[in-house]
Amino acid sequence: MSTIIFHAWSANRNLPTCLVLLCTGLLLSSLHYCSARDTITAGNPISSSGNETLISVRARFELGFFTNNGYVYVGIWYHLRDPRTYVWVANRDKPLPDFSSGSFRIADGNLTLSDENETSFFSVSVGSSSSSPRTVTLLDSGNLVARDESGKISWESFNTSTDTFLPGMKMDENLKLTSWRSEDDPRSGNFTFQQDVENSYMILKNGRPYWKRSQTGSFKPDTLDARVALLLSNYTRNAIPDSPYKKIKVSFRNLNNARLLMNSSGKVQYYTWDNKKGWSLIWSEPQDSCSVYWACGDFGVCNSKNRVLCKCLFGFEPRSLDEWSGGDFSSGCKRKSDTCGNDKENQTFLDLKMMKVGITDQPYSDLDDEEKCRKECLRCSCQAYSYNYNNSSRGCWIWNSNPISLQEEYEHGYNISVHVAASSIGSTARECKICGANVIPYPLSTGKNCGDPMYFNFLCNSSTGQVNFQTHDGTFRVTSITPETRKFVIEVNKSIGHCQARKSVDEESL
Numbered sequence: 001m002s003t004i005i006f007h008a009w010s011a012n013r014n015l016p017t018c019l020v021l022l023c024t025g026l027l028l029s030s031l032h033y034c035s036a037r038d039t040i041t042a043g044n045p046i047s048s049s050g051n052e053t054l055i056s057v058r059a060r061f062e063l064g065f066f067t068n069n070g071y072v073y074v075g076i077w078y079h080l081r082d083p084r085t086y087v088w089v090a091n092r093d094k095p096l097p098d099f100s101s102g103s104f105r106i107a108d109g110n111l112t113l114s115d116e117n118e119t120s121f122f123s124v125s126v127g128s129s130s131s132s133p134r135t136v137t138l139l140d141s142g143n144l145v146a147r148d149e150s151g152k153i154s155w156e157s158f159n160t161s162t163d164t165f166l167p168g169m170k171m172d173e174n175l176k177l178t179s180w181r182s183e184d185d186p187r188s189g190n191f192t193f194q195q196d197v198e199n200s201y202m203i204l205k206n207g208r209p210y211w212k213r214s215q216t217g218s219f220k221p222d223t224l225d226a227r228v229a230l231l232l233s234n235y236t237r238n239a240i241p242d243s244p245y246k247k248i249k250v251s252f253r254n255l256n257n258a259r260l261l262m263n264s265s266g267k268v269q270y271y272t273w274d275n276k277k278g279w280s281l282i283w284s285e286p287q288d289s290c291s292v293y294w295a296c297g298d299f300g301v302c303n304s305k306n307r308v309l310c311k312c313l314f315g316f317e318p319r320s321l322d323e324w325s326g327g328d329f330s331s332g333c334k335r336k337s338d339t340c341g342n343d344k345e346n347q348t349f350l351d352l353k354m355m356k357v358g359i360t361d362q363p364y365s366d367l368d369d370e371e372k373c374r375k376e377c378l379r380c381s382c383q384a385y386s387y388n389y390n391n392s393s394r395g396c397w398i399w400n401s402n403p404i405s406l407q408e409e410y411e412h413g414y415n416i417s418v419h420v421a422a423s424s425i426g427s428t429a430r431e432c433k434i435c436g437a438n439v440i441p442y443p444l445s446t447g448k449n450c451g452d453p454m455y456f457n458f459l460c461n462s463s464t465g466q467v468n469f470q471t472h473d474g475t476f477r478v479t480s481i482t483p484e485t486r487k488f489v490i491e492v493n494k495s496i497g498h499c500q501a502r503k504s505v506d507e508e509s510l
Helices: 017-035 226-232 252-256 321-325 370-376 505-509
Strands: 039-041 053-055 061-068 071-078 086-089 103-107 110-114 120-125 135-138 144-147 153-156 177-182 185-195 201-205 208-212 258-262 268-274 278-285 300-302 310-312 316-318 333-335 347-355 384-389 394-399 414-421 458-461 466-471 474-482 487-490
Touching: 039 103, 053 135, 061 135, 120 153, 177 258, 185 258, 226 258, 226 268, 226 278, 310 316, 316 321, 370 384, 370 394
Parallel strands: none
Antiparallel strands: 039 135, 053 061, 061 071, 071 086, 103 110, 110 120, 135 144, 144 153, 177 185, 185 201, 201 208, 258 268, 268 278, 300 310, 316 333, 347 414, 384 394, 384 414, 458 466, 466 474, 474 487
């Protein structure tokens, strides 16, 4: 117990009232932490009826009972942090009814949670009943560990994580983070964060891939955010060999104040704690709907800025029109015409700008110019190619499988050419050229030599493949064009008033 020494400072040794109150408060605080314990022993459990908790030795974490939606759980949370932030729940999928009295204890070599009727709601083996005495201790790392008399660890909560990854844990093929069912429901949810067979990271939704560590326009995996990579590797710097963060100094204070959360909405998020600001979100994936794995399927193009998230490339159509009409684009798109055949004149390429795309096959490094790369992709098996020549990436990349995760207007994207049958993208003499992944059907016009001059309000940004609509009030993004219904949609701000269509030259001549 801490000792407080009072020093006399006057002849009659009378202490000011404020000092007496201050010292009394310090003494009571000291007694509180002295009375708090961090360990469960065979004869000393914690119970819900007594509102008992364990507090780690430096008061970083707390373990106890909590009630949620009429059920009782045993969990670990940050001590005295507002709002309360849970990092582990023992009985998340088998809660006690809130009218029950629970006991968290060591019995017969097991750490168990049971009610007054001895019904078990959680149980893990921490050693045989005949072995030496066992203790279960809450550490300042947030880890709950079971030890024998020699101090050897027989079980720890870090190996049975729920939705949170903490410093001191290490991600491997056996560790998974499973989200809560909702923000206020600790039961297992739909999303799981884990390593895949290639030791990369992914999110599963109901057992199916939902997000994978993103792919860049260079067709290689992005370097995971360095701070996240350090955390997941238990701060092994070799985990990020090419990162500038490899040489940063990480203080123990920073290590102890970070966490990775697999949240109930499907995002994996990296947080750090600041005593003044609270929790700050530093990194999160997937960043938007286009970052979701297989968002638009194969040959589907994603743009989260558009009114409709996905569209098929020109010359392709939805595999399942019903699914696309219902907002599920994952089935992707299929070709309207096959590219295989002896008619070389009927083969061409759809040139796309600033695209993000899933990883490709091995690059053909011996093809040193674009024309050779283009000819290589005239084979029936080739679906698309990209030729790049710059300081960071050069060479010919070939897709023999259908390209997926296409996303337009991607800042670090590359130019990609998709192999198509010329007949599937044929246009009339009066139609304008395709702009990236966007069709410009008649009468819309992007130049004097195509379309209807009355509709010469459209501009094609050839560097990005984006179509814009120009008026006296400004220039606006075209978010969708539907040739079948002769409709296009533009993105406007609230300051723009009523828009009124004009008749085309053809319509006026009728």
